[in-house]
Amino acid sequence: MSTPHIGANENDFAPTVLMPGDPLRAQYIAENFLDDARQVTGVRNMFGFTGTYKGKPVSIMASGMGIPSMSIYARELIMSYDVKNLIRIGTCGGISTDIKIRDVIFAQGASTDSNVNRSRVRGYDFAAIADYGLLENGVKAARDLGIDAKIGNVFTTDTFYQADASFYQDLDKLGIMAVDMETAGLYGVAAEYGAKAMALFTVSDHVITGEALPAEDRQNTFNEMVKIALESI
Numbered sequence: 581m582s583t584p585h586i587g588a589n590e591n592d593f594a595p596t597v598l599m600p601g602d603p604l605r606a607q608y609i610a611e612n613f614l615d616d617a618r619q620v621t622g623v624r625n626m627f628g629f630t631g632t633y634k635g636k637p638v639s640i641m642a643s644g645m646g647i648p649s650m651s652i653y654a655r656e657l658i659m660s661y662d663v664k665n666l667i668r669i670g671t672c673g674g675i676s677t678d679i680k681i682r683d684v685i686f687a688q689g690a691s692t693d694s695n696v697n698r699s700r701v702r703g704y705d706f707a708a709i710a711d712y713g714l715l716e717n718g719v720k721a722a723r724d725l726g727i728d729a730k731i732g733n734v735f736t737t738d739t740f741y742q743a744d745a746s747f748y749q750d751l752d753k754l755g756i757m758a759v760d761m762e763t764a765g766l767y768g769v770a771a772e773y774g775a776k777a778m779a780l781f782t783v784s785d786h787v788i789t790g791e792a793l794p795a796e797d798r799q800n801t802f803n804e805m806v807k808i809a810l811e812s813i
């Protein structure tokens with residue numbers, strides 16, 4: 581059995597899949613956090629792995645960048661591999677002045693400049709929100725690990741390089757904490773196909789101040805978020 585974009589066999593995926601954007605991060609997590617990890621797909625080098633964490637089965641599957649890529653993988657995981665819980669573990673750009681590099685953010689909701697969710701509700705707005713149970717478990721795991729995570733609205737954009745950076749000031753005024761490129765699409769797909777989804781991020785840069793995480797700090801900071809996600813399962 582396979583789909584156009586996933587070459588795994590039936591039952592190769594665990595009910596919970598963690599989804600970083602980057603396939604090499606998926607491999608890194610499988611190699612460094614899971615027991616008995618095995619690669620289950622590698623179509624287009626979009627790697628997926630399944631193993632266990634503290635005895636519980638879990639999969640890691642990359643999403644690629646942007647809503648279209650995430651939506652393809654999320655839909656195929658839900659509809660063809662019976663995945664129930666999709667947890668995005670990504671990087672994001674901080675917007676709010678309260679948000680600092682290295683912070684961990686939970687996307688309670690995701691606004692977007694994409695039309696995908698409106699197209700799901702005949703042109704009206706759709707509130708793209710995290711599954712409350714996954715969010716609660718994630719926040720609890722962060723607190724248990726002593727990590728002061730922020731929780732709120734993020735903005736999922738189709739445009740990494742905004743032509744007019746003052747747009748971020750408008751988002752800041754609306755209390756939007758950070759920008760990414762997949763979450764609103766993931767929440768829409770999960771709602772459409774009856775799965776649960778939640779996203780958390782490490783702040784890798786700040787789109788207003790221009791501050792960025794030094795390359796040597798990236799892996800350690802990313803590890804905190806992975807630990808939160810795995811402990812929350």
Ligand SMILES: O=P(O)(O)O[C@H]1O[C@H](CO)[C@@H](O)[C@H]1O
Nearest residue numbers: 600601602645670671760761
């Ligand atoms: O680190 P990932 O999960 O890829 O997330 C962020 O990084 C990419 C842009 O550099 C986009 O995919 C954005 O959402």
Ligand SMILES: O=c1cc[nH]c(=O)[nH]1
Nearest residue numbers: 671672673759760761
């Ligand atoms: O989507 C993203 C992720 C990190 N930083 C950004 O500016 N945008």
